[in-house]
Amino acid sequence: MLDKRYQVFISMSGSEMQPERIILAQTLVGMGFFSWGLEQRTPLSTAFARRQIDDCDYVVILLGSQYGEQSVSGVGYMHLEYIYAVTKQKPIIVFMHEDPLSRDLSLQDQKPELREKFLEFRKLLQQEADQIFTYRSMRDLEMAVRFNMPQMLERYPVSGWVRPQNTQLLHDEIDQLKVKIEQLETEVGKREVDPFLTLPKVSMHEVFAFEYRMHAYQDGNFKELKIQKKLTWAQLLSILGTMFLHPTPEEYFSKCMNEYLNDNGLADARLEMPRAHAVARSQINIRALHSIKMQMRQNDWIIQSGRDDRQRMLWHLTPKGQKLLESNLLDNNRVFQFNSSY
Structure with missing residues:
Protein backbone atom coordinates (compact mmCIF):
# COMPACT_ATOMS: atom_id res chain seq x y z
CA MET A 1 0.00 0.00 0.00
CA PRO A 157 -9.72 12.06 -0.75
CA VAL A 158 -6.71 14.14 -1.81
CA SER A 159 -3.38 13.34 -3.45
CA GLY A 160 -1.29 13.92 -0.32
CA TRP A 161 2.49 13.64 -0.17
CA VAL A 162 4.53 10.60 -1.12
CA ARG A 163 8.18 9.87 -0.41
CA PRO A 164 10.34 10.22 -3.59
CA GLN A 165 11.33 6.54 -3.50
CA ASN A 166 7.63 5.66 -3.73
CA THR A 167 6.95 7.53 -6.97
CA GLN A 168 6.83 4.34 -9.05
CA LEU A 169 4.06 3.06 -6.80
CA LEU A 170 2.28 6.37 -7.31
CA HIS A 171 2.56 6.09 -11.09
CA ASP A 172 1.19 2.55 -10.92
CA GLU A 173 -1.72 3.79 -8.81
CA ILE A 174 -2.41 6.59 -11.31
CA ASP A 175 -2.46 4.08 -14.17
CA GLN A 176 -4.89 1.89 -12.25
CA LEU A 177 -7.13 4.87 -11.53
CA LYS A 178 -7.10 5.85 -15.22
CA VAL A 179 -8.32 2.37 -16.13
CA LYS A 180 -11.07 2.60 -13.50
CA ILE A 181 -12.11 6.03 -14.79
CA GLU A 182 -12.39 4.71 -18.34
CA GLN A 183 -14.43 1.75 -17.13
CA LEU A 184 -16.78 3.97 -15.12
CA GLU A 185 -17.24 6.41 -18.01
CA THR A 186 -18.03 3.47 -20.29
CA GLU A 187 -20.57 2.11 -17.80
CA VAL A 188 -22.20 5.52 -17.42
CA GLY A 189 -22.45 5.82 -21.19
CA LYS A 190 -24.19 2.45 -21.39
CA ARG A 191 -26.80 3.20 -18.76
CA GLU A 192 -30.29 3.42 -20.16
CA VAL A 193 -31.42 5.87 -17.49
CA ASP A 194 -29.20 8.86 -16.78
CA PRO A 195 -30.22 10.64 -13.53
CA PHE A 196 -29.71 13.99 -15.22
CA LEU A 197 -32.28 13.12 -17.89
CA THR A 198 -34.96 13.51 -15.25
CA LEU A 199 -34.36 17.26 -15.33
CA PRO A 200 -37.03 19.09 -17.34
CA LYS A 201 -35.65 21.28 -20.09
CA VAL A 202 -35.90 25.02 -19.61
CA SER A 203 -36.64 27.87 -21.98
CA MET A 204 -34.21 30.69 -22.60
CA HIS A 205 -36.20 33.26 -20.66
CA GLU A 206 -37.06 31.18 -17.60
CA VAL A 207 -35.54 32.56 -14.41
CA PHE A 208 -33.08 30.63 -12.26
CA ALA A 209 -32.70 31.77 -8.62
CA PHE A 210 -29.52 31.03 -6.73
CA GLU A 211 -27.48 32.18 -3.75
CA TYR A 212 -23.97 33.59 -3.55
CA ARG A 213 -21.70 35.22 -0.98
CA MET A 214 -19.52 38.29 -1.30
CA HIS A 215 -17.44 40.73 0.69
CA ALA A 216 -18.89 44.25 0.49
CA TYR A 217 -16.74 47.22 1.52
CA GLN A 218 -18.19 50.32 3.16
CA ASP A 219 -16.62 53.07 5.28
CA GLY A 220 -13.29 51.25 5.53
CA ASN A 221 -14.81 47.95 6.70
CA PHE A 222 -16.23 44.94 4.95
CA LYS A 223 -19.13 42.61 5.62
CA GLU A 224 -19.84 39.20 4.20
CA LEU A 225 -23.24 39.24 2.51
CA LYS A 226 -25.46 36.37 1.43
CA ILE A 227 -27.22 37.42 -1.79
CA GLN A 228 -30.23 35.95 -3.57
CA LYS A 229 -29.73 36.41 -7.33
CA LYS A 230 -31.98 35.77 -10.31
CA LEU A 231 -30.81 35.37 -13.91
CA THR A 232 -32.52 34.00 -16.99
CA TRP A 233 -31.07 30.94 -18.70
CA ALA A 234 -30.30 33.19 -21.68
CA GLN A 235 -28.13 35.32 -19.41
CA LEU A 236 -26.43 32.27 -17.91
CA LEU A 237 -25.65 30.87 -21.36
CA SER A 238 -24.29 34.27 -22.37
CA ILE A 239 -22.07 34.41 -19.27
CA LEU A 240 -20.68 30.90 -19.59
CA GLY A 241 -20.92 30.15 -23.29
CA THR A 242 -17.86 31.97 -24.63
CA MET A 243 -15.61 30.28 -22.05
CA PHE A 244 -16.52 26.84 -23.42
CA LEU A 245 -16.27 27.41 -27.16
CA HIS A 246 -13.33 25.02 -26.96
CA PRO A 247 -12.78 22.12 -24.50
CA THR A 248 -12.16 23.77 -21.12
CA PRO A 249 -11.60 22.34 -17.60
CA GLU A 250 -14.67 22.01 -15.41
CA GLU A 251 -13.28 24.40 -12.76
CA TYR A 252 -13.86 27.32 -15.13
CA PHE A 253 -17.60 27.13 -14.48
CA SER A 254 -17.00 28.57 -11.01
CA LYS A 255 -14.23 30.94 -12.13
CA CYS A 256 -16.45 32.38 -14.84
CA MET A 257 -19.52 32.80 -12.63
CA ASN A 258 -17.55 34.25 -9.70
CA GLU A 259 -15.84 36.82 -11.91
CA TYR A 260 -19.21 37.85 -13.30
CA LEU A 261 -20.61 38.23 -9.78
CA ASN A 262 -17.55 40.25 -8.70
CA ASP A 263 -17.97 42.61 -11.64
CA ASN A 264 -21.73 43.02 -11.23
CA GLY A 265 -22.36 42.50 -7.51
CA LEU A 266 -22.05 46.11 -6.31
CA ALA A 267 -25.69 46.85 -7.10
CA ASP A 268 -26.74 43.74 -5.14
CA ALA A 269 -24.59 44.81 -2.18
CA ARG A 270 -26.07 48.31 -2.11
CA LEU A 271 -29.53 46.90 -1.45
CA GLU A 272 -28.24 46.06 2.05
CA MET A 273 -25.31 48.49 2.35
CA PRO A 274 -26.27 51.66 0.44
CA ARG A 275 -22.81 53.24 0.81
CA ALA A 276 -20.88 50.18 -0.36
CA HIS A 277 -18.15 51.19 -2.78
CA ALA A 278 -16.65 47.82 -3.78
CA VAL A 279 -17.21 44.08 -3.63
CA ALA A 280 -14.81 41.14 -3.79
CA ARG A 281 -14.50 37.39 -3.26
CA SER A 282 -17.88 36.56 -4.72
CA GLN A 283 -18.60 32.84 -4.43
CA ILE A 284 -21.59 31.13 -6.02
CA ASN A 285 -23.30 28.40 -4.01
CA ILE A 286 -21.76 25.05 -5.01
CA ARG A 287 -25.13 23.29 -5.35
CA ALA A 288 -26.48 26.11 -7.52
CA LEU A 289 -23.40 25.91 -9.76
CA HIS A 290 -23.89 22.16 -10.14
CA SER A 291 -27.55 22.72 -11.06
CA ILE A 292 -26.57 25.27 -13.72
CA LYS A 293 -24.02 22.90 -15.22
CA MET A 294 -26.39 19.94 -15.29
CA GLN A 295 -29.29 22.00 -16.67
CA MET A 296 -27.12 23.30 -19.50
CA ARG A 297 -26.11 19.73 -20.19
CA GLN A 298 -29.74 18.60 -20.16
CA ASN A 299 -30.64 21.38 -22.62
CA ASP A 300 -27.88 20.13 -24.92
CA TRP A 301 -25.94 23.41 -24.66
CA ILE A 302 -22.74 21.87 -23.28
CA ILE A 303 -21.23 18.39 -23.34
CA GLN A 304 -18.32 16.56 -21.73
CA SER A 305 -15.32 16.06 -24.01
CA GLY A 306 -12.89 13.79 -22.17
CA ARG A 307 -9.99 14.82 -19.91
CA ASP A 308 -6.80 16.78 -20.30
CA ASP A 309 -3.26 15.65 -19.41
CA ARG A 310 -3.96 16.54 -15.74
CA GLN A 311 -7.06 14.31 -15.73
CA ARG A 312 -9.39 17.32 -15.41
CA MET A 313 -12.85 16.84 -16.91
CA LEU A 314 -13.29 19.00 -20.03
CA TRP A 315 -16.53 20.57 -21.27
CA HIS A 316 -17.36 22.43 -24.46
CA LEU A 317 -20.30 24.14 -26.12
CA THR A 318 -22.45 21.99 -28.41
CA PRO A 319 -23.37 23.15 -31.93
CA LYS A 320 -26.84 23.93 -30.54
CA GLY A 321 -25.36 26.03 -27.72
CA GLN A 322 -23.00 27.82 -30.10
CA LYS A 323 -25.86 28.60 -32.48
CA LEU A 324 -27.89 30.10 -29.62
CA LEU A 325 -24.86 32.08 -28.47
CA GLU A 326 -24.41 33.56 -31.94
CA SER A 327 -28.13 34.22 -32.51
CA ASN A 328 -30.16 37.30 -31.70
CA LEU A 329 -31.97 35.46 -28.90
CA LEU A 330 -29.32 36.47 -26.38
CA ASP A 331 -28.66 40.01 -27.57
CA ASN A 332 -30.88 41.58 -24.91
CA ASN A 333 -29.29 39.46 -22.21
CA ARG A 334 -25.57 39.80 -22.93
CA VAL A 335 -24.51 41.40 -19.70
CA PHE A 336 -21.00 40.03 -19.32
CA GLN A 337 -17.99 38.95 -21.35
CA PHE A 338 -15.54 36.74 -19.49
CA ASN A 339 -11.89 37.68 -19.64
CA SER A 340 -10.45 35.09 -22.02
CA SER A 341 -6.95 35.66 -20.67
CA TYR A 342 -7.93 34.34 -17.21
Whole structure:
Protein backbone atom coordinates (compact mmCIF):
# COMPACT_ATOMS: atom_id res chain seq x y z
CA MET A 1 0.00 0.00 0.00
CA LEU A 2 1.26 3.47 -0.88
CA ASP A 3 2.56 5.38 2.16
CA LYS A 4 1.04 8.87 2.03
CA ARG A 5 1.21 11.87 4.29
CA TYR A 6 -1.23 14.77 4.43
CA GLN A 7 -0.70 18.42 5.31
CA VAL A 8 -3.17 20.09 7.66
CA PHE A 9 -3.50 23.82 8.29
CA ILE A 10 -4.66 24.57 11.86
CA SER A 11 -6.52 27.83 12.41
CA MET A 12 -7.29 28.99 15.94
CA SER A 13 -8.10 32.18 17.81
CA GLY A 14 -4.82 32.74 19.66
CA SER A 15 -2.50 31.80 22.53
CA GLU A 16 -5.35 30.82 24.88
CA MET A 17 -5.85 27.75 22.67
CA GLN A 18 -2.22 26.66 22.85
CA PRO A 19 -2.90 23.59 25.09
CA GLU A 20 -5.53 22.36 22.62
CA ARG A 21 -3.24 23.09 19.70
CA ILE A 22 -0.47 20.98 21.23
CA ILE A 23 -2.84 18.04 21.71
CA LEU A 24 -4.20 18.45 18.19
CA ALA A 25 -0.76 18.71 16.56
CA GLN A 26 0.69 15.77 18.49
CA THR A 27 -2.30 13.59 17.65
CA LEU A 28 -2.12 14.51 13.97
CA VAL A 29 1.61 13.78 13.77
CA GLY A 30 1.04 10.37 15.34
CA MET A 31 -1.56 9.65 12.65
CA GLY A 32 0.75 10.59 9.77
CA PHE A 33 -0.33 14.20 9.19
CA PHE A 34 1.90 17.26 8.98
CA SER A 35 0.41 20.26 10.79
CA TRP A 36 0.88 23.91 9.87
CA GLY A 37 -0.47 27.14 11.28
CA LEU A 38 0.47 30.56 12.60
CA GLU A 39 0.53 31.32 16.31
CA GLN A 40 1.25 35.05 15.87
CA ARG A 41 -0.88 36.99 13.40
CA THR A 42 -0.10 40.35 11.81
CA PRO A 43 -1.25 42.02 8.58
CA LEU A 44 2.01 40.80 7.04
CA SER A 45 1.37 37.18 8.04
CA THR A 46 -1.96 36.99 6.16
CA ALA A 47 -0.32 36.30 2.81
CA PHE A 48 1.83 33.58 4.38
CA ALA A 49 -1.24 31.94 5.92
CA ARG A 50 -2.96 31.93 2.53
CA ARG A 51 0.05 30.26 0.92
CA GLN A 52 -0.07 27.58 3.60
CA ILE A 53 -3.79 27.05 2.99
CA ASP A 54 -3.16 26.84 -0.76
CA ASP A 55 -0.59 24.09 -0.20
CA CYS A 56 -2.42 22.10 2.48
CA ASP A 57 -4.71 19.11 2.00
CA TYR A 58 -7.13 19.82 4.87
CA VAL A 59 -8.02 22.78 7.10
CA VAL A 60 -8.83 22.34 10.80
CA ILE A 61 -10.68 25.10 12.67
CA LEU A 62 -10.01 24.88 16.42
CA LEU A 63 -12.56 27.04 18.23
CA GLY A 64 -12.58 27.61 21.98
CA SER A 65 -14.28 30.64 23.51
CA GLN A 66 -12.60 33.66 21.88
CA TYR A 67 -13.03 35.37 18.53
CA GLY A 68 -9.30 36.01 18.38
CA GLU A 69 -7.03 38.70 17.05
CA GLN A 70 -8.60 40.99 14.46
CA SER A 71 -7.30 42.36 11.20
CA VAL A 72 -7.44 46.09 10.43
CA SER A 73 -10.89 45.51 8.89
CA GLY A 74 -12.23 44.25 12.23
CA VAL A 75 -12.59 40.66 11.01
CA GLY A 76 -10.67 38.05 13.00
CA TYR A 77 -7.68 36.33 11.40
CA MET A 78 -9.22 32.93 12.13
CA HIS A 79 -12.44 34.10 10.44
CA LEU A 80 -10.48 35.32 7.41
CA GLU A 81 -8.60 32.03 7.18
CA TYR A 82 -11.89 30.15 7.23
CA ILE A 83 -13.34 32.33 4.45
CA TYR A 84 -10.21 31.86 2.35
CA ALA A 85 -10.29 28.07 2.83
CA VAL A 86 -13.94 28.02 1.72
CA THR A 87 -13.16 30.02 -1.43
CA LYS A 88 -10.35 27.56 -2.21
CA GLN A 89 -12.78 24.66 -1.64
CA LYS A 90 -10.48 23.05 0.90
CA PRO A 91 -11.95 20.20 2.99
CA ILE A 92 -12.68 21.76 6.40
CA ILE A 93 -13.19 20.02 9.73
CA VAL A 94 -14.14 21.97 12.87
CA PHE A 95 -13.41 21.04 16.47
CA MET A 96 -15.20 23.42 18.83
CA HIS A 97 -15.72 23.48 22.58
CA GLU A 98 -19.16 22.18 23.49
CA ASP A 99 -19.91 24.92 26.05
CA PRO A 100 -17.58 27.91 25.60
CA LEU A 101 -19.30 29.96 28.30
CA SER A 102 -18.37 27.31 30.88
CA ARG A 103 -14.66 27.83 30.33
CA ASP A 104 -12.57 29.96 32.67
CA LEU A 105 -13.31 33.68 32.29
CA SER A 106 -9.64 34.31 31.43
CA LEU A 107 -10.15 32.20 28.29
CA GLN A 108 -13.17 34.21 27.13
CA ASP A 109 -13.41 37.56 25.36
CA GLN A 110 -13.79 40.43 27.81
CA LYS A 111 -15.26 42.99 25.42
CA PRO A 112 -18.99 42.65 24.58
CA GLU A 113 -18.40 43.35 20.88
CA LEU A 114 -15.85 40.52 20.68
CA ARG A 115 -18.17 38.12 22.50
CA GLU A 116 -20.86 38.97 19.96
CA LYS A 117 -18.49 38.38 17.04
CA PHE A 118 -17.41 35.06 18.56
CA LEU A 119 -21.01 33.85 18.90
CA GLU A 120 -21.79 34.95 15.33
CA PHE A 121 -18.73 33.12 13.98
CA ARG A 122 -19.59 29.99 15.99
CA LYS A 123 -23.12 30.07 14.60
CA LEU A 124 -21.75 30.55 11.07
CA LEU A 125 -19.59 27.45 11.42
CA GLN A 126 -22.53 25.44 12.75
CA GLN A 127 -24.60 26.45 9.74
CA GLU A 128 -21.98 26.04 7.03
CA ALA A 129 -19.44 23.38 8.05
CA ASP A 130 -20.29 19.81 7.04
CA GLN A 131 -17.78 18.24 9.43
CA ILE A 132 -18.09 19.76 12.91
CA PHE A 133 -17.38 18.03 16.23
CA THR A 134 -17.49 19.22 19.83
CA TYR A 135 -15.31 18.44 22.84
CA ARG A 136 -15.23 19.28 26.55
CA SER A 137 -11.85 17.96 27.72
CA MET A 138 -8.43 17.45 26.16
CA ARG A 139 -9.16 13.72 26.08
CA ASP A 140 -12.41 14.38 24.20
CA LEU A 141 -10.48 16.46 21.66
CA GLU A 142 -7.86 13.77 21.14
CA MET A 143 -10.47 11.07 20.62
CA ALA A 144 -12.49 13.27 18.28
CA VAL A 145 -9.39 13.85 16.13
CA ARG A 146 -8.41 10.15 16.13
CA PHE A 147 -11.91 9.06 15.12
CA ASN A 148 -12.83 11.72 12.57
CA MET A 149 -9.62 12.53 10.64
CA PRO A 150 -9.49 9.06 9.01
CA GLN A 151 -13.09 9.60 7.92
CA MET A 152 -12.06 12.90 6.32
CA LEU A 153 -9.61 10.95 4.15
CA GLU A 154 -12.44 8.72 2.96
CA ARG A 155 -15.00 11.50 2.39
CA TYR A 156 -12.58 14.02 0.85
CA PRO A 157 -9.72 12.06 -0.75
CA VAL A 158 -6.71 14.14 -1.81
CA SER A 159 -3.38 13.34 -3.45
CA GLY A 160 -1.29 13.92 -0.32
CA TRP A 161 2.49 13.64 -0.17
CA VAL A 162 4.53 10.60 -1.12
CA ARG A 163 8.18 9.87 -0.41
CA PRO A 164 10.34 10.22 -3.59
CA GLN A 165 11.33 6.54 -3.50
CA ASN A 166 7.63 5.66 -3.73
CA THR A 167 6.95 7.53 -6.97
CA GLN A 168 6.83 4.34 -9.05
CA LEU A 169 4.06 3.06 -6.80
CA LEU A 170 2.28 6.37 -7.31
CA HIS A 171 2.56 6.09 -11.09
CA ASP A 172 1.19 2.55 -10.92
CA GLU A 173 -1.72 3.79 -8.81
CA ILE A 174 -2.41 6.59 -11.31
CA ASP A 175 -2.46 4.08 -14.17
CA GLN A 176 -4.89 1.89 -12.25
CA LEU A 177 -7.13 4.87 -11.53
CA LYS A 178 -7.10 5.85 -15.22
CA VAL A 179 -8.32 2.37 -16.13
CA LYS A 180 -11.07 2.60 -13.50
CA ILE A 181 -12.11 6.03 -14.79
CA GLU A 182 -12.39 4.71 -18.34
CA GLN A 183 -14.43 1.75 -17.13
CA LEU A 184 -16.78 3.97 -15.12
CA GLU A 185 -17.24 6.41 -18.01
CA THR A 186 -18.03 3.47 -20.29
CA GLU A 187 -20.57 2.11 -17.80
CA VAL A 188 -22.20 5.52 -17.42
CA GLY A 189 -22.45 5.82 -21.19
CA LYS A 190 -24.19 2.45 -21.39
CA ARG A 191 -26.80 3.20 -18.76
CA GLU A 192 -30.29 3.42 -20.16
CA VAL A 193 -31.42 5.87 -17.49
CA ASP A 194 -29.20 8.86 -16.78
CA PRO A 195 -30.22 10.64 -13.53
CA PHE A 196 -29.71 13.99 -15.22
CA LEU A 197 -32.28 13.12 -17.89
CA THR A 198 -34.96 13.51 -15.25
CA LEU A 199 -34.36 17.26 -15.33
CA PRO A 200 -37.03 19.09 -17.34
CA LYS A 201 -35.65 21.28 -20.09
CA VAL A 202 -35.90 25.02 -19.61
CA SER A 203 -36.64 27.87 -21.98
CA MET A 204 -34.21 30.69 -22.60
CA HIS A 205 -36.20 33.26 -20.66
CA GLU A 206 -37.06 31.18 -17.60
CA VAL A 207 -35.54 32.56 -14.41
CA PHE A 208 -33.08 30.63 -12.26
CA ALA A 209 -32.70 31.77 -8.62
CA PHE A 210 -29.52 31.03 -6.73
CA GLU A 211 -27.48 32.18 -3.75
CA TYR A 212 -23.97 33.59 -3.55
CA ARG A 213 -21.70 35.22 -0.98
CA MET A 214 -19.52 38.29 -1.30
CA HIS A 215 -17.44 40.73 0.69
CA ALA A 216 -18.89 44.25 0.49
CA TYR A 217 -16.74 47.22 1.52
CA GLN A 218 -18.19 50.32 3.16
CA ASP A 219 -16.62 53.07 5.28
CA GLY A 220 -13.29 51.25 5.53
CA ASN A 221 -14.81 47.95 6.70
CA PHE A 222 -16.23 44.94 4.95
CA LYS A 223 -19.13 42.61 5.62
CA GLU A 224 -19.84 39.20 4.20
CA LEU A 225 -23.24 39.24 2.51
CA LYS A 226 -25.46 36.37 1.43
CA ILE A 227 -27.22 37.42 -1.79
CA GLN A 228 -30.23 35.95 -3.57
CA LYS A 229 -29.73 36.41 -7.33
CA LYS A 230 -31.98 35.77 -10.31
CA LEU A 231 -30.81 35.37 -13.91
CA THR A 232 -32.52 34.00 -16.99
CA TRP A 233 -31.07 30.94 -18.70
CA ALA A 234 -30.30 33.19 -21.68
CA GLN A 235 -28.13 35.32 -19.41
CA LEU A 236 -26.43 32.27 -17.91
CA LEU A 237 -25.65 30.87 -21.36
CA SER A 238 -24.29 34.27 -22.37
CA ILE A 239 -22.07 34.41 -19.27
CA LEU A 240 -20.68 30.90 -19.59
CA GLY A 241 -20.92 30.15 -23.29
CA THR A 242 -17.86 31.97 -24.63
CA MET A 243 -15.61 30.28 -22.05
CA PHE A 244 -16.52 26.84 -23.42
CA LEU A 245 -16.27 27.41 -27.16
CA HIS A 246 -13.33 25.02 -26.96
CA PRO A 247 -12.78 22.12 -24.50
CA THR A 248 -12.16 23.77 -21.12
CA PRO A 249 -11.60 22.34 -17.60
CA GLU A 250 -14.67 22.01 -15.41
CA GLU A 251 -13.28 24.40 -12.76
CA TYR A 252 -13.86 27.32 -15.13
CA PHE A 253 -17.60 27.13 -14.48
CA SER A 254 -17.00 28.57 -11.01
CA LYS A 255 -14.23 30.94 -12.13
CA CYS A 256 -16.45 32.38 -14.84
CA MET A 257 -19.52 32.80 -12.63
CA ASN A 258 -17.55 34.25 -9.70
CA GLU A 259 -15.84 36.82 -11.91
CA TYR A 260 -19.21 37.85 -13.30
CA LEU A 261 -20.61 38.23 -9.78
CA ASN A 262 -17.55 40.25 -8.70
CA ASP A 263 -17.97 42.61 -11.64
CA ASN A 264 -21.73 43.02 -11.23
CA GLY A 265 -22.36 42.50 -7.51
CA LEU A 266 -22.05 46.11 -6.31
CA ALA A 267 -25.69 46.85 -7.10
CA ASP A 268 -26.74 43.74 -5.14
CA ALA A 269 -24.59 44.81 -2.18
CA ARG A 270 -26.07 48.31 -2.11
CA LEU A 271 -29.53 46.90 -1.45
CA GLU A 272 -28.24 46.06 2.05
CA MET A 273 -25.31 48.49 2.35
CA PRO A 274 -26.27 51.66 0.44
CA ARG A 275 -22.81 53.24 0.81
CA ALA A 276 -20.88 50.18 -0.36
CA HIS A 277 -18.15 51.19 -2.78
CA ALA A 278 -16.65 47.82 -3.78
CA VAL A 279 -17.21 44.08 -3.63
CA ALA A 280 -14.81 41.14 -3.79
CA ARG A 281 -14.50 37.39 -3.26
CA SER A 282 -17.88 36.56 -4.72
CA GLN A 283 -18.60 32.84 -4.43
CA ILE A 284 -21.59 31.13 -6.02
CA ASN A 285 -23.30 28.40 -4.01
CA ILE A 286 -21.76 25.05 -5.01
CA ARG A 287 -25.13 23.29 -5.35
CA ALA A 288 -26.48 26.11 -7.52
CA LEU A 289 -23.40 25.91 -9.76
CA HIS A 290 -23.89 22.16 -10.14
CA SER A 291 -27.55 22.72 -11.06
CA ILE A 292 -26.57 25.27 -13.72
CA LYS A 293 -24.02 22.90 -15.22
CA MET A 294 -26.39 19.94 -15.29
CA GLN A 295 -29.29 22.00 -16.67
CA MET A 296 -27.12 23.30 -19.50
CA ARG A 297 -26.11 19.73 -20.19
CA GLN A 298 -29.74 18.60 -20.16
CA ASN A 299 -30.64 21.38 -22.62
CA ASP A 300 -27.88 20.13 -24.92
CA TRP A 301 -25.94 23.41 -24.66
CA ILE A 302 -22.74 21.87 -23.28
CA ILE A 303 -21.23 18.39 -23.34
CA GLN A 304 -18.32 16.56 -21.73
CA SER A 305 -15.32 16.06 -24.01
CA GLY A 306 -12.89 13.79 -22.17
CA ARG A 307 -9.99 14.82 -19.91
CA ASP A 308 -6.80 16.78 -20.30
CA ASP A 309 -3.26 15.65 -19.41
CA ARG A 310 -3.96 16.54 -15.74
CA GLN A 311 -7.06 14.31 -15.73
CA ARG A 312 -9.39 17.32 -15.41
CA MET A 313 -12.85 16.84 -16.91
CA LEU A 314 -13.29 19.00 -20.03
CA TRP A 315 -16.53 20.57 -21.27
CA HIS A 316 -17.36 22.43 -24.46
CA LEU A 317 -20.30 24.14 -26.12
CA THR A 318 -22.45 21.99 -28.41
CA PRO A 319 -23.37 23.15 -31.93
CA LYS A 320 -26.84 23.93 -30.54
CA GLY A 321 -25.36 26.03 -27.72
CA GLN A 322 -23.00 27.82 -30.10
CA LYS A 323 -25.86 28.60 -32.48
CA LEU A 324 -27.89 30.10 -29.62
CA LEU A 325 -24.86 32.08 -28.47
CA GLU A 326 -24.41 33.56 -31.94
CA SER A 327 -28.13 34.22 -32.51
CA ASN A 328 -30.16 37.30 -31.70
CA LEU A 329 -31.97 35.46 -28.90
CA LEU A 330 -29.32 36.47 -26.38
CA ASP A 331 -28.66 40.01 -27.57
CA ASN A 332 -30.88 41.58 -24.91
CA ASN A 333 -29.29 39.46 -22.21
CA ARG A 334 -25.57 39.80 -22.93
CA VAL A 335 -24.51 41.40 -19.70
CA PHE A 336 -21.00 40.03 -19.32
CA GLN A 337 -17.99 38.95 -21.35
CA PHE A 338 -15.54 36.74 -19.49
CA ASN A 339 -11.89 37.68 -19.64
CA SER A 340 -10.45 35.09 -22.02
CA SER A 341 -6.95 35.66 -20.67
CA TYR A 342 -7.93 34.34 -17.21
